[in-house]
Amino acid sequence: MRNARKRPLDEDSSSSSSKMNLNKKHPHSSSRSLDYPIESNHVASHHDSHHPISSKRLKFTSYTEVSTLTPKLKILCEIIANTPAATVERVLEDTGIRVSQQNVEEVLTLSYGFPVPAVKFFRWSSFQLNDKHSPYSWNLVVDILGKNCLFDAMWDAIKSMRKEMLLSLSTFASVFSSYAISHRVQEAILSFEVMDQYGVPRDVAALNSLLHAITREGKTAVAKDYADVMKDKIRFDSETYAILLEGAENEGDVGRAKQTFSNMVADIGWNPRNMAAYDSFLCTLLKGVDGMHEVLKFFDTMKDRACYPGMKFLKFAIDECVMKSDSKGAKVIWEEMVGKNICRPNNEMCRSLISLYCNLKDFESAEKLLDEMVFYGVFPDSETYNSIFHFSIKHRRIKNAIPIFKEMVKNEFAPMHQDCSAAVKAYIDGGDPHMAIKVWRYMTDTYSTDLDETGNLLVTGLRDMNRVPEAVKCAEDIIERGIKLNSATLTKLKQSLSKVGKASIYEELLRKWKYH
Template sequence: MSLHRKRHGDIEYSRSTLGKRQHHRSPSLPRRGGGSAASDHRRPSFPSYQEVPDLPSKIWLLCKIIASSASLESSLDDSGVGISSEDVEEVLKLSYSHPASAVKFFRWAGHRLQHRHSPYSWNLVVDLLGKNLLFDAMWDAVHSMLAEGLVSLATFASIFSSFAAARRPADALAAFDTLPAHGVPQDVAALNSLLSALSRENLTASAYDFLHQNQHRIRPDADSYAILLEGFENERNRRGAREVFDEMVLSIGWDTSNIPAYDTFLNTLLFHSTGGLDEALRWLLIMKEHNCYPGKKFVRNAIEECIKLKDLRTATLLWDSLVGKNGCQPDTELYNSMISLFCHLNQMDSAFKFLDDMVPNGAFPDSRTYNLMLQYLIKSAKLQEVFVLLKEMVKNEFLPSPANCNSAMKMFIDFKDWDMAMKAWKIMADNGIVEEEVANSLVIGLRDHDRLPEACKYADIMINKGIKLHSSTMSKLKISLVQVGKGPMYDLLLSKWKMCSRG
């Protein structure tokens, strides 16, 4: 099975797979009543043409007419626009909120296209009617398609999806039974389309029951089980996942290429409230005995669980046995997880080793990587390391978080490392991330430790940058400058300070 499994119920149909345009009659308009809509089901919100940037003016106009015109056909006639099959498709995609008007537009366009709508347009009509719970009208459209031989599995993927979204699994299953009557084979592709539609709406139990009851006539494949496992993962249904996994192994055996299924199953076990990590690790050992492995998602989530438990030993074993093997290449997020664990356990040397290993392995540090390291270096009062990392961050165009900036400056000031404090302040000020309190603390700290020239220099820079110095800071500078006979320097600073304060 492919590592990147295709979702079988997606409605963004491919025109190239739906056949050529053909002549056919238009569908009837949606009818009120008659069980067409489920009154107890809240209808979803749909995308609007008004939300789409750079929409072609013709499409925008047609969508506007559909959304707002009482006399639709007259307004469309008066618009004077030409129409193509591609235009119809684009308009229908953005008209789900107005199903009755969309069908009228479809019929109006059909007259101008010699009734040669594309199969894609027809499938969009079926979909927008179904998504609006207008199931009678939806079936009318399907019957029109059937008369021209246009019905495909893509059509039924939409039908399955609409019934599932309406919480009507029985109708989705009944629709599956009508496939042969519509010229669509009841094969494993159709089965997987149904399973996917149900599972996406948290109806995985119904999907599994159907598979279980019909596997004698439609043999499930690896995708079938992967779809169910993904559904039970989303529902956090550990029991259901175990049953599906056991049945999968009995039915198709152990398959080294079935990575998504193994990954999904282990993740489902992992997120159980008690003992999830231990159970997932036991199953991982069983998989490894059959030379089968999960994907990157499980490794990342398992390491995150190790962080919560402060379990470095298990995290290291997972990394050493899975990362870099069987297609599980380390990425930035995986590295960040391990670095976070090392930082939590105050093992900064190991954290730096993983940081150094990132680029050679094709993973590049990001803002989270650096800020994780910085946070714990500051906590451990590693002054030199903090400054070196700050420089590296900025060089690589990543900025420290405001909290880390303030903590770093306070650390340098508290330790009276003024040279480092001034260098760090420059890095932060150049990137616009110095807060008022930190700036004032630096000026006062320099002044209090016999570094008056630097205090005045930075006060002047801060005033010019629009950083507010407190009146108490200015008063302390005045006292010191007057004492050394440099009152005019203070007067100049005060003049600038007043101008900035007024501005």
């Protein structure tokens, strides 16, 4: 088994110029020698020569991205990032910096892109710490080497950890992840099969860690096949199935999800705490051809057993219903999950559902949900109000829009400019000059551009409704604000004022217009 994983030292193809002699004693070391993690020729190359390096390029966090880094840690990170591996330890020693276990952990966390210098730093710091590195630091070294495809060196580090009795499931979780990311799934499986030889139990927690690493890289079929092999040897738990179902969800594999779900129910039964598995299963069904129909069928079965999915499914289901204009499905799921306090929705969900109802002209449901939001612990925000105000005006529900508008103004949620313009026109057309003027005044107090068209429309509309005094007053205000009043609008006012013997008012208005 080990031969399949690790090759003999004489097969390494690293060049002599890049070899690291980590067995050389540091001048300030104690008389006790620690078996250091990496043989010299194991770290030289950036990957094991018998395998192609992973085609997946990892994005490591750099110390340059951390603004809160202390000066001491920044110096150490800069040395690791910019110093040739052969001289790293000497340069570090020349700084005179003293480090703690926590310092080592922080520096290693930010040094993934420089595996060889990072291991040199680990060695150098050990002499200050009397070879007492934290288990986390050791695990970081294993992870750094694995994520850079230095697998022989990684196993040398693991052997050293075994001697120090520092190995744990976290160590092997890193190994599984590194192999899976590098598309070496079989080697991840082989590592799982030998881990008990290193004193780490090969139990369900370890199996779950392996399956998670494999499914995360889009290899759920391989994970499922291996899980089937191990089923008679290790008792699965709910997390095992949740991992496999999440893998099927990520790959959109409805068939595998159904099979896994069926196996889960037969094996461990129904459990309300297994929410993650129900989440993934229903989300996968939503991606299928029959989508919501399938979901509602299984959802009914689940709720009869008091087993519910969680927020992930609720959000995805609402998004799907909105996209497909399915208010019926949305109402069923909402009533069961939100109405029965299984989940508490957020603003985004409520806003999406309100938009769906408004688009379908189901304003009663939209307004009901708006009123209920406070009972769910969320409060309508500007976007929510704007959404329902927009659709109310668009579909000429101008009376219903009045309390919405007043509530928005009260809460300082500005209606959109274009919706205000549409509202002024809608109220003029609907014979409500009072609200038209109210919205217009709000517009002029809130916005300073693109007001000409709406202003002229308001004045002309008031004049056509025989509200000449209000029209004149609005016209004066428009002129004083520097908003352009069209000559055509003035001409209409002149006609109306002349008919009632108020030509002098027009002359005064014309004078102001010319002056401005």
